[in-house]
Amino acid sequence: MSLNPSTAAAAAACDPARRPLADRYAAVRERSMALAAPLSPEDQCIQSMPDASPTKWHLAHTSWFFEAVVLQPHAAGYRPFDERFFFLFNSYYESLGPRHPRPQRGLLTRPGLDEVHRYRAHVDAAIAQLIERAGAELWATLQPLMELGLQHEQQHQELILTDILHALSCNPLLPAAQPQAAAPLHLAESVPALGWLELAEGAVEIGHAGADFAFDNETPRHRVWLQPCRIADRLVTCGEYAEFIADGGYRQPGLWLSDGWAQVQAQGWQHPVYWLAPDDPRAPAPHWQVYGLHGVRPLDPAAPVAQLSFYEAAAYAQWAGARLPTEAEWEAASALPGMRQATGHVWQWTRSSYDPYPGFQPWSGAVAEYNGKFMVGQLVLRGGSVATPPGHARATYRNFFPPAARWQFTGLRLARDAAC
Amino acid sequence: MSLNPSTAAAAAACDPARRPLADRYAAVRERSMALAAPLSPEDQCIQSMPDASPTKWHLAHTSWFFEAVVLQPHAAGYRPFDERFFFLFNSYYESLGPRHPRPQRGLLTRPGLDEVHRYRAHVDAAIAQLIERAGAELWATLQPLMELGLQHEQQHQELILTDILHALSCNPLLPAAQPQAAAPLHLAESVPALGWLELAEGAVEIGHAGADFAFDNETPRHRVWLQPCRIADRLVTCGEYAEFIADGGYRQPGLWLSDGWAQVQAQGWQHPVYWLAPDDPRAPAPHWQVYGLHGVRPLDPAAPVAQLSFYEAAAYAQWAGARLPTEAEWEAASALPGMRQATGHVWQWTRSSYDPYPGFQPWSGAVAEYNGKFMVGQLVLRGGSVATPPGHARATYRNFFPPAARWQFTGLRLARDAAC
C-alpha cells in the first residue's frame, strides 16, 4: 500500500548516499499507514481516555513533528499544509506554542481522515525534496533530526496499536482491531521452562554510548554497583498469573503496594483489564478469555501475561516470593547468553523509578522536552513488545509509564536477591 | 435521497387507508437521514458531553424504539437485525433491560455508519410489512404506537442538530454542520418593534385534550387561575442581549439566581456559549460573532438570542425589569392575535418548573418512562425552534431542560405583572 508515491520517487531520485535515509523514511511512514488501514474512519477518530489518542491524531502528530522540527526551521520556503495544524497536533511542547487540550483530541472530526492523509503526503513531499536538495552542511544538521522524527514515529506506531485496542475494548461488542494480523502480532508460544540467570556483585556499566541513535534519557553511559542476584530467563505467563488470581491475589492487601491496593479497591480490579472472567456477559464462555488485537480468544497459559499495571506486576512478584529486577539488573542480564524473551513480547516493569541518569543532559532546543520533563512519578520498563516496530528497541532503551497504566503490552520477569 | 427504497415501495403497495401513515413514516425516516447526510462518518460518531449523543446513535436509537415498542411486541416472527443492539441503543428505559452507559455512546465506532444504515433499512422493511399485513385489530393497536415512534424520531431530529452543533463547537476550527442549509435553518430577520399582549385575571384552561397526538405530559387539560399580566409579542434579540452584556450583566450577582451565579463564576460565563467575543483566537474579528449551523457569522442584532441557559434568560429578564412568563401565561397568550415568533425560532424558557399537571397519568407499559420520570429539576420551555421539525410542535407542547443547559435553540420572551 502506498498513498505516497512521490516519496518513493524522490528516494529513487536522490543522492545515493542519502538513499538509505530516504528509503527508511518511506518505510517508516508507510508502516504507520499500514497499521491504520484496517480501521474505519470512525475507529481512527475516537479517544477512549485522556491518556490515549486517536489513530488519526497519531498520523497527524507524527507529521507535525517533521514539520515543527525539520521543515519549519530548515526547509527554506516551506509552506505548511494548514497553519492551524500547529495548534491541533502539537502534543506537549510548551516551547512550540499553545495546543489543543489532550482530553479533547477525540472531538477532532475535522480535519477528516482524507485530509490527514493529504497532510501526510504534503509533509512527505517536502521531506523528499529536502533530502534531495539540502546542501552538505544542512544535510549534516538534518540527519539526526530526521532520525529522531522516525524514531518518534515508531514510538507512535506502538501507541496506535495500544490506543486503538483500548478504544475498542470499551465497546461491548469487543471487535478485533487487527483481525487479519498474523505472526507479528502473535503473543503465545509453547511454555518455556523457567531458569535463573546469575549476576555477580560489582560495578557494571549501563546506558548508551556511541554514534548509533539513542534517546537522551539513555545517556550517559555510567557505572553502577550491582548486588548479587538472579533473574528469570523468561517472562511470567498467563497460566502462572491465573494461579495468582485463583489464590486470591486480588484480595490480599499484604501483597500490594499501598497505592496499588487503593486502585484494586477503588476500581474493583479482579484480573488483568483485558481478561474476561468465565461469566463475562460480553462473550460468555466457561473459561477465561483474553481480549487482544485479534479480538476475544481463549486464555493461552503459555503466553506472557500482558496489559499489567506496575502494581499488579509487583503484587505478583511478591506473591511468587520474588521481586522485580532493577533496570540496571535487567540491562546487565540482557547480555547474558540464556536471556530469553528479552524483547518482542511485552515490555517488562522494573523496580526502578524513572529518574535521570547521573550526568543526564536533555537535548537542546525544542526537543529538550522530549524525555526529561517526565522524570517523576513513572516506572521504567525494559525490553520491547509485540507492538514495538522491528528494530526500534535496544538493551539500553528506557520505556516508562505511570504505575497504574494498564493499556500497554506490559508484563514482567522475576528477579531474586542472591541470598533468597 | 432514499436509502430505503423498500419503504416507499411498501407504502405504495399497502391498503389505501393505511397509506397516510406509511407515507408519513417514510417521510420522517428519510428526514433523519437527510439531516445526517452532510456529516462525515467521523462527525456522526463522536459525543462531546454526556448530555449529547452521536448522530449515528440517534439514527440507531430511533430505530431501536420502533423495534422495542412496535416490532418486538407486535410483529409475529420479527427477527431483530442484531440482538446486541437492544443493549447498545436503549436510551433510558429501565423496564426494557440493561443498556450501554450514556457517557460512552461516542465510543461505539462499531457498528459503523453503514451497518446502522442497514439496521434502519431492516426496521423500515419490517414496519412496511407490518403496515401491509396487520389485521384490523392489530392495526388499531399499532397506530398510536407508530405515531409515538414518529413523534419520538422527530424529537431526535432536533437533537441531531443541537448535538452535532455542540460537538463541532468543541473543534477550534469551528466547522459548519449544515453549510448548505437554507432558510429552514435561518434564524435572523429584521428586528420587530416590541409590543405587549395583555392577559386578564381569571380561570383559563391549558393542556391538551382531543384525539390528536400529544405527549402524556401535556394532559389532562385543566383549569388554572391567571393573574393579570402582559407578555411580549416577540422574542428577545441578540442586539438586546448584547446591551445586557455591555451593561455588565455577567458581573452583577444581584441579577442572577444563586445557582446561576455559581455557574457564572465556576464556568467563567461571559456571554452566550456560541458567541465569539471580538478577540476570539479561533476566528479573529473586530466585532461579535455567533457560531451556528452555518459556521461563524457576524452577530445579527435582529435575530432572536439562542443557546441561552435558563439562568441567563432569567438574569436578562431581571435586568430588563421584567420576568419570564409562566407556562400557563405562555399558552394562554399563544392564542392571542398579536403573538409573534411563537414557534420556529427558539424554544422559550418559562418561569415554570416541570411539575406534573394535576391529574397527570403517565402512559402505561414501557412508555410510562417517556416523560413522567423526568419531572423534577427541570424548567418548561414553550414554542418550538428553527431545529424543530415542521408540524411537530403545538401550543400545549411542554419541552423541558435543566436550568444550566446551553446547547439547545433556547431563548426567551419577556413578561410583566399587570401592575408593573
Add this chain to the structure above:
Amino acid sequence: MSLNPSTAAAAAACDPARRPLADRYAAVRERSMALAAPLSPEDQCIQSMPDASPTKWHLAHTSWFFEAVVLQPHAAGYRPFDERFFFLFNSYYESLGPRHPRPQRGLLTRPGLDEVHRYRAHVDAAIAQLIERAGAELWATLQPLMELGLQHEQQHQELILTDILHALSCNPLLPAAQPQAAAPLHLAESVPALGWLELAEGAVEIGHAGADFAFDNETPRHRVWLQPCRIADRLVTCGEYAEFIADGGYRQPGLWLSDGWAQVQAQGWQHPVYWLAPDDPRAPAPHWQVYGLHGVRPLDPAAPVAQLSFYEAAAYAQWAGARLPTEAEWEAASALPGMRQATGHVWQWTRSSYDPYPGFQPWSGAVAEYNGKFMVGQLVLRGGSVATPPGHARATYRNFFPPAARWQFTGLRLARDAAC
C-alpha cells in the same frame, strides 16, 4: 441559663411598649445558646458536609445578621466586635461583601467558642441599647428588621439541630446530640388510623396577607384553582415505610423519578439515611434501629418517618398508589378540621417546585437575597418539624430543600386525585 445578663437588664429598663420585643429578643437568643449547651467546643466546631454548618458558625452568623442588618446601618456609633467577622460570618449575601467559603466553615477553630459567646454578648448589648434609645421614627424602621433577625435566628435553631445530628451521624460511635432532651424532641406516638380529607374543585386563596410577620416568599396571597382531591389526615409512619423497604422499594426503578434512581444507584441507598439495618456493625441489633437526637433507638413503627429525601418520599407515594400533595392542596387542607400532625413532627415534601408566587416581589435592600434567589431546583415543604422552634411555623410557610437532601426532619403525607 443566661450568658447575657445585660440583655435582660436592658429589657427591664426600656420603654414598656418596647418590652415585648426586648423580651422576645432575649428569649430567642437564649434558646440558641440552650440548644448548643449540651455540645462540646469540638462538636460545635466541625462541619460534616458543605450543606451543613458548625453550631458555632450558626451562633456567630445569627449575630452577624443583627450586626449587618440592624446595627451597622442604624445604630449610630456602633463599633463592631471584630471587623473581620463580616467576612467570616456572612453566609450568602453578595451585596454585603466577600465571605469565607461555605465548605470551609469547619476549619474556623478561631475564633474559639468563648470568643463567639463574647461576640453574641457584644451584639446583645448593642441591641439592648438600641431598643432603649432609638427615637420613635427609627424604632418604626427597626421593628421589622428586628423581627426578621429573630425569625432568621429561629430558622438557624432548626439547622443547629439538623446539622449537628448529621455531623454526629458521621461518627461510628453514633453519639447522642441531645441525650437529656425530653418531649419536645420526641417524635414517636401511638399510631393513628388513617383518614382522608376531601378538597373540592374550585378557586382558593393561598399565601400570606396581613400585618403579621411572614417571609417574602409567602406573598402575595393569590388565587389558585384546585382540582378535586383527597389528602391524608396524618403522616406516613416508620412502620409503613418499613413495608415499602421490605417490598423491595429501593430495588424497583419504576417507582422512582429518574434522578432519584440515579441517586439510589450511585449512593447505594437502601433505607432512610439514619436507619440502621439489623446487621449494622456500629450498633448490632436483631432489628431495625433509628439514629436521632437521642442516639440509637429501636425503630418506632408509629413514629412519622423522617430524614427522607424528596426522591424517597415520591417513590413511597408511587408505591402506595398515591402521590404527594401540591403546596396549594396542603395549605387548603391545613384549614380543615380533621388535619392532624400538620406541624411539630416533620416537614412534609410537596409535589410543588419552589417557584415564585405570581406577583412575587423580594424584599428590598440586602435582604432581597433572603429567599428569591433560591427559587430554582428545590421543592417546597410544608408544616414544621419537631426541631422547628415553637411558634415559628405557620400554614403559609414555604420551606424548601433540594430533592436529594436527607438530613432534615422531612417526611411525607399522601394525597390522591379524587377519581382514584
Add this chain to the structure above:
Amino acid sequence: MSLNPSTAAAAAACDPARRPLADRYAAVRERSMALAAPLSPEDQCIQSMPDASPTKWHLAHTSWFFEAVVLQPHAAGYRPFDERFFFLFNSYYESLGPRHPRPQRGLLTRPGLDEVHRYRAHVDAAIAQLIERAGAELWATLQPLMELGLQHEQQHQELILTDILHALSCNPLLPAAQPQAAAPLHLAESVPALGWLELAEGAVEIGHAGADFAFDNETPRHRVWLQPCRIADRLVTCGEYAEFIADGGYRQPGLWLSDGWAQVQAQGWQHPVYWLAPDDPRAPAPHWQVYGLHGVRPLDPAAPVAQLSFYEAAAYAQWAGARLPTEAEWEAASALPGMRQATGHVWQWTRSSYDPYPGFQPWSGAVAEYNGKFMVGQLVLRGGSVATPPGHARATYRNFFPPAARWQFTGLRLARDAAC
C-alpha cells in the same frame, strides 16, 4: 507539664537497667502533650485535608500503636481502654483490621480531648506496669517494639506541627500555632556564604548498619557508585528563592517537570504556599511575608526556604543552573567536614525516587506495613527539620513525600555535576 504522674512513678520504681527506656518513654510521651498544649480542643479536632490529621488523632493514634504492637500481643490480661478505638485510631495497617476512613478523621469530636488524654494515661500506666513486670525474655522482645513505638511517636510529633500549621493556614485570621515558641522553632539566621563540597567518583557505602535503631527502609547498608559532583554546603534561602519568583520562575514552563507545570497551572501556584504576597488581603503589608508557627512575619531573606514541593525545588534548581542531589550524594556529603544545615532547618528534597534499597526486607508482622508499601510515587528527603524532635533524625534517615506535598518543612540544597 505532666498528665501522667503514674508514668514517672513507675519509671522510678522499676529495675534500674530498664530505667533509661522508661525515662525515655515518659519524655517522648510528655513531649507530644506539650506540643498540643497551646492548642484549643477545637484546634486539636479539625482536619484540613485528607493528608493531614487532627492533633487529637495523633495523640490517640500513637497510643493505639503501643496498644496494637506492644500491649495487646504482649501484656497478659491487658484490657483496652475502649475496644472501639482499634477501629477509630488505626492509620493504615490492613493486617490489624478495618479502620475509620482517613478523610473523616476531623469528624471525630467524640471521644473528646479529655477522653483521649485519659486514653493516653491508660496506655502509659499499662506500659509502665509492663516495663516493671516483664520477665527477662519478654523484655528482650519488648525493647525493639517499645523503641519503634517511641520513634513512631516522634514522627507524629513532627506531623502534629505541620498538620496544625496547615489547618490554621486555612483560617483567614492566620493565627499562630505556637505563639510562645522560642528558638527550637526558629528558622532564620544570618545568611551564610555559599560553598561547594566535592565528592569524588567511586564506590561508597550508604544505608544503616549496626545495633542502633533505624527504620527498615534505611537497610541494608550497601555499596553505590558515585559520579564526581559538588554539593552546596548550605540550604537555599528565602532571599534566593524570592529572586527566582521575581525572575518569573512560576511563569516559565521550561523550568518545570511536566507534572509540576500542570500543578502550577491547575492550582495557580505563584509562590510558596505559606508566603503572602505584598497585597494579600489577610494581612496587608508592603512587602513579602511568611506564615509559620509564630504567625505572619516579614520574609527573612536569610532563612532557608520551606514548605516547598519537590516540583518547586526542582524548578528552582533548574533555574539556578544546578540540580538536586541524589540521596546517595547527600548521605556521602553529610560526612564531609564543611556540611552545614544538614539537619534542624528543613528536610531537603533529593532527586531520588523512594525505591527500595537492594536487598531491602521489610520488618515482619504487622509492622511490615510500616515503610515498604509506600515505595512508589514518592521522593526521598534527607536531613531533618526544625520540627523534627531532637535526636530523631540521622544521616541515613529516608523521609519521603509525594512530589506535590507543600505542607512540610521541606526545602532544598543544590548540587552540580563535576563538569558543570
